[in-house]
Amino acid sequence: MTEPAAVEKPSPPIPVPDVAAAMPAQAQPSPLDRLDDAVLPAVFRVLDAARSRLADTADREAGRARRLAERARRGRASGDGPVDTETAGSPALLDVVGVAPGGVVDRGARVLVLGLVALIVVSAAAAMLQSVDRDRSSNATAPAVALTGSPPATSPPAAQPVTPTVTIGPGASDSVAEYLGASRQNLASLTAAAPAADLYAVASLTGPVTPDQLIDLFGSYRAVQVFFTAGTGGQVEQATVRDPVADVHTAFASAAAQAQARAETEARAGDAGADNRDRQAAAQLRVGCACLFAAVVRAPAGRLSQLAADPRVRIVDPAPPGAGPPSVRFLPLSPDRR
Numbered sequence: 001m002t003e004p005a006a007v008e009k010p011s012p013p014i015p016v017p018d019v020a021a022a023m024p025a026q027a028q029p030s031p032l033d034r035l036d037d038a039v040l041p042a043v044f045r046v047l048d049a050a051r052s053r054l055a056d057t058a059d060r061e062a063g064r065a066r067r068l069a070e071r072a073r074r075g076r077a078s079g080d081g082p083v084d085t086e087t088a089g090s091p092a093l094l095d096v097v098g099v100a101p102g103g104v105v106d107r108g109a110r111v112l113v114l115g116l117v118a119l120i121v122v123s124a125a126a127a128m129l130q131s132v133d134r135d136r137s138s139n140a141t142a143p144a145v146a147l148t149g150s151p152p153a154t155s156p157p158a159a160q161p162v163t164p165t166v167t168i169g170p171g172a173s174d175s176v177a178e179y180l181g182a183s184r185q186n187l188a189s190l191t192a193a194a195p196a197a198d199l200y201a202v203a204s205l206t207g208p209v210t211p212d213q214l215i216d217l218f219g220s221y222r223a224v225q226v227f228f229t230a231g232t233g234g235q236v237e238q239a240t241v242r243d244p245v246a247d248v249h250t251a252f253a254s255a256a257a258q259a260q261a262r263a264e265t266e267a268r269a270g271d272a273g274a275d276n277r278d279r280q281a282a283a284q285l286r287v288g289c290a291c292l293f294a295a296v297v298r299a300p301a302g303r304l305s306q307l308a309a310d311p312r313v314r315i316v317d318p319a320p321p322g323a324g325p326p327s328v329r330f331l332p333l334s335p336d337r338r
Contacts, residue, residue: 168202168319169331176337183317187305190318195302200224200325201318203307204333208293211248217312218244218295221303224325225296226251227332230259230281230289236334249288256285294332298324 170179190199209217214226223244228251229236239251263278284291299307301318308316314335319328 164327164329166319166323166328167331168200168317168328170333170337176333179333180315183315184308187301187308187316187318190321191301191305193301194321195305196300197321198298199301199304199318199321200296200298200323200328200330201304201316202294202296202330202332203316204294204314205292205312205335206314207312207335208290209312210290211245211252211288211292213290214248214292214295215244217310218297221297221299221307223295223297225330226292227294228252228255228291229293230255230284230291248292252285252288252291256282259285293335296325296330 170176187201190197203218205217208228214223223241225238225240226244226248227236227238237251237255239247241247241251259278259282263275263282266274266278297304297307304316304318307313315333317333319330
């Protein structure tokens with residue numbers, strides 16, 4: 001006899017708790033709610049105070065953070081709470097994404113919002129400090145510009161004097177005849193090798209000339225230096241020239257003033273001979289005396305040979321090719337040295 005098949009009895013239904021009934025009428029605020037209430041208003045006040053110093057980007061980010069925080073709080077609040085008129089009619093953020101208030105995701109989102117707000121505050125403070133530092137730096141340099149009218153310029157380092165390495169002219173113990181022969185031979189060799197080569201040379205005259213006579217003699221040459229003396233036993237003076245007319249007269253006037261000053265000093269010291277000599281030299285220089293006896297000129301070697309053939313020129317002594325002032329020291333041959 002077969003046993004009847006066992007009939008499976010249905011399992012009793014699992015009771016579903018009434019979540020709505022179990023929830024209290026008024027939820028107690030959580031620690032994050034209290035943190036929101038304590039931190040967010042202060043943060044918003046700081047952002048409002050700094051808004052005038054921040055760029056448009058920071059202001060837009062602050063507004064975005066405020067709206068995100070408000071949406072998060074509306075997601076936690078019950079439907080009886082007040083509704084923000086600015087975002088009325090829009091669904092709460094947590095309702096949209098389906099996140100239960102008070103859950104792990106809710107707390108993580110709220111911490112993220114607070115971190116975003118803190119990051120905005122730090123960025124705003126850094127921008128304000130950087131702006132203050134730029135203002136302070138510009139104010140520190142402003143007085144110099146205001147006083148001078150232009151940024152202060154750094155003065156270039158002073159040029160060091162060049163020590164001559166070559167001397168052209170007779171030595172104190174040289175024989176005049178030997179010097180004249182060697183100089184003529186040197187000029188002839190340079191002219192034969194390269195007649196068009198530009199050379200510096202010191203041209204010593206057979207006798208002293210006036211400034212006008214010097215222009216007549218060296219007018220077609222470029223004179224760069226002149227030598228002159230005045231008075232009995234007067235000192236040899238030299239002057240660098242660019243304009244042979246104006247610069248020579250200026251050099252004469254300067255030498256006359258120096259001779260007059262020396263004469264006054266010597267008169268107070270009781271040196272009558274030196275006083276008379278310097279007074280005579282000053283008087284001669286003021287009227288443009290025949291005191292010039294040599295000049296340094298620059299010209300091609302062939303033209304220097306032509307200058308040496310002038311009867312008013314005693315000798316033309318050239319410097320080596322490529323050499324010239326200030327690396328060359330020129331010594332003229334005085335007319336009274338025989």
